[in-house]
Amino acid sequence: MEFTREKVLLKAENINLKYGENHILRDINLEIQNITRPNLNQGQVISLIGRSGIGKTQLFKILSGLNKPTTGKVLIGEDLHPVQAGEVGIIPQNYILFNHRSIFSNLKLGLDNCEKPHTEEEKKTIIHEHAKLFDLEQHLNKYPQQLSGGQRQRVSIIQQVLTGNKFLLFDEPFSGLDALMIDKVTDLLLKVSLLHEHNTLIIVSHDIESCLAISDTAWIIANQQGQQGATITEMIDLVHLGLAWRSDIRLDKQFIELVANMKYKL
Amino acid sequence: MKKIFTPLQIVDSKTVVTLVVVQLAIALGFWQILGGELLPTPTKVLSAIFATVVSPSFFDDFFASLGLTLQGMSISLFIALVVSYMSLVPVFKPLADFMVKCRYLTLTGLIFVFTLYTHDGHQLKISLLIFGIVPFFVTSFLSVIAAINTQEYELCKTLRMSNWRTLLEVVIIGKLDQVLEVLRQNFAIAWMMITMVEGLSMSEGGLGTMLIKSSKYINMANVFAVLFIIFMIGVLFDYLLGKARHWLFPYTKINVR
Numbered sequence: 266m267e268f269t270r271e272k273v274l275l276k277a278e279n280i281n282l283k284y285g286e287n288h289i290l291r292d293i294n295l296e297i298q299n300i301t302r303p304n305l306n307q308g309q310v311i312s313l314i315g316r317s318g319i320g321k322t323q324l325f326k327i328l329s330g331l332n333k334p335t336t337g338k339v340l341i342g343e344d345l346h347p348v349q350a351g352e353v354g355i356i357p358q359n360y361i362l363f364n365h366r367s368i369f370s371n372l373k374l375g376l377d378n379c380e381k382p383h384t385e386e387e388k389k390t391i392i393h394e395h396a397k398l399f400d401l402e403q404h405l406n407k408y409p410q411q412l413s414g415g416q417r418q419r420v421s422i423i424q425q426v427l428t429g430n431k432f433l434l435f436d437e438p439f440s441g442l443d444a445l446m447i448d449k450v451t452d453l454l455l456k457v458s459l460l461h462e463h464n465t466l467i468i469v470s471h472d473i474e475s476c477l478a479i480s481d482t483a484w485i486i487a488n489q490q491g492q493q494g495a496t497i498t499e500m501i502d503l504v505h506l507g508l509a510w511r512s513d514i515r516l517d518k519q520f521i522e523l524v525a526n527m528k529y530k531l
Numbered sequence: 532m533k534k535i536f537t538p539l540q541i542v543d544s545k546t547v548v549t550l551v552v553v554q555l556a557i558a559l560g561f562w563q564i565l566g567g568e569l570l571p572t573p574t575k576v577l578s579a580i581f582a583t584v585v586s587p588s589f590f591d592d593f594f595a596s597l598g599l600t601l602q603g604m605s606i607s608l609f610i611a612l613v614v615s616y617m618s619l620v621p622v623f624k625p626l627a628d629f630m631v632k633c634r635y636l637t638l639t640g641l642i643f644v645f646t647l648y649t650h651d652g653h654q655l656k657i658s659l660l661i662f663g664i665v666p667f668f669v670t671s672f673l674s675v676i677a678a679i680n681t682q683e684y685e686l687c688k689t690l691r692m693s694n695w696r697t698l699l700e701v702v703i704i705g706k707l708d709q710v711l712e713v714l715r716q717n718f719a720i721a722w723m724m725i726t727m728v729e730g731l732s733m734s735e736g737g738l739g740t741m742l743i744k745s746s747k748y749i750n751m752a753n754v755f756a757v758l759f760i761i762f763m764i765g766v767l768f769d770y771l772l773g774k775a776r777h778w779l780f781p782y783t784k785i786n787v788r
Contacts, residue, residue: 326685329689331685331688331689350688350689351688351689351690351691353689354689355685355686355689357682357685359682361680361682361683361685361686362686363683363686363700363701363705364705364782365704365705365707365708365780365782374690374700375690378690378691378692379691408781408782408785410782410785411785424690425689428689428690428691430689
């Protein structure tokens with residue numbers, strides 16, 4: 266499988282997070298590179314896997330620029346500038362949307378604040394195109410409370426995609442879903458990654474199998490014996506292992522073994 | 532039958548109406564039996580209501596009270612909204628917190644001060660009404676603001692909105708339906724206060740004035756009649772404000788239970 270690792274798109278340097286004496290995150294360093302494949306427009310899918318309550322959501326907020334770490338910095342883009350809130354889209358676990366706005370109006374907010382200005386007519390066309398692509402066209406006039414969890418998740422994703430953010434952070438996208446729904450969400454995430462070469466999906470989750478099945482790179486975030494605060498304990502290059510970009514990956518013996526081994530590392 | 536005595540049961544609208552009618556009938560029955568010299572019976576009150584409504588001054592008094600309440604409510608609402616929204620700007624937060632605490636200030640001691648600073652009875656009544664209502668409005672609005680999910684603010688940030696635009700989207704536009712709900716809940720306080728402030732300056736008349744005059748002559752049937760009218764108008768406004776909320780903000784009707 267041909268591929269090239271190119272420029273660094275996101276870099277976290279020496280991230281530490283403390284609340285008083287409580288060390289939450291310790292010395293987190295990571296890099297996300299642009300992976301290109303010949304004749305294919307494909308973004309990156311990265312997983313941050315860790316136990317519940319380990320500090321994944323805190324790291325999630327730091328990577329998105331919503332929270333500042335106690336020390337360290339997050340650099341983003343081809344020029345690697347410090348991340349600002351608004352440069353990374355977030356899709357929270359409970360798919361927050363504005364309940365006082367219709368789905369169309371929620372999606373329009375994404376376009377209203379995107380870098381490239383659009384006319385009202387263009388906005389309408391873009392929204393309808395995306396709604397059609399993600400099977401939401403018949404729901405545009407509804408309110409968020411009238412949609413199912415899966416539909417809300419799709420709206421939340423499109424809203425962030427429409428802002429033009431190439432980095433999208435997903436907080437526990439597989440949480441509480443049955444096997445069939447996990448497959449659907451996996452397809453959805455792959456669809457988003459294929460929208461643009463620079464689209465970078467960062468999935469924060471405790472679901473090892475679902476994360477590894479979709480990712481090209483995975484990081485394990487865990488506590489180390491005798492040290493306070495969670496840190497990255499392992500990086501798994503699934504591309505290098507030949508386990509990335511395969512639809513039948515869950516049946517692969519090597520993959521099954523990898524998932525089994527990972528459980529002991531969290 | 533067992534359902535209506537079991538907690539957390541959902542009953543149909545027909546059962547609700549039946550429960551209301553039966554309980555009302557029982558209450559009226561007891562009132563009729565127990566009523567006598569001091570407590571006027573429902574039939575006496577009913578005839579007093581009719582006499583009050585057809586009296587020539589009733590509509591003047593009614594509109595005087597209604598006008599005063601609406602004027603006081605509108606000004607109070609405006610002040611309370613500005614103070615509540617601005618409470619999210621750190622420099623204005625102490626002012627909002629102080630206004631919340633003003634609920635514990637009694638009006639009685641301040642009437643003299645207000646009398647000195649106002650030019651006529653109408654101004655005095657409006658000022659007292661505003662002073663009495665605003666702290667309750669601000670308290671309710673601040674609790675609405677405090678209940679906002681912080682993820683809504685975060686969503687605005689990821690959508691590249693400025694802090695002022697976030698305030699507009701999440702707090703002002705996003706909670707506009709709650710303004711009507713707070714208004715509905717606090718209308719009762721304003722309506723209750725109207726009878727008190729009207730007693731301070733009776734030149735403009737009003738339902739409060741009617742109530743005080745009836746009490747003065749110990750005409751209990753009339754007192755109950757005016758009380759009933761005040762009660763029913765309050766209930767009607769409560770209903771209308773609830774309906775207006777659903778009509779103006781259709782998403783509040785969506786049942787997510």
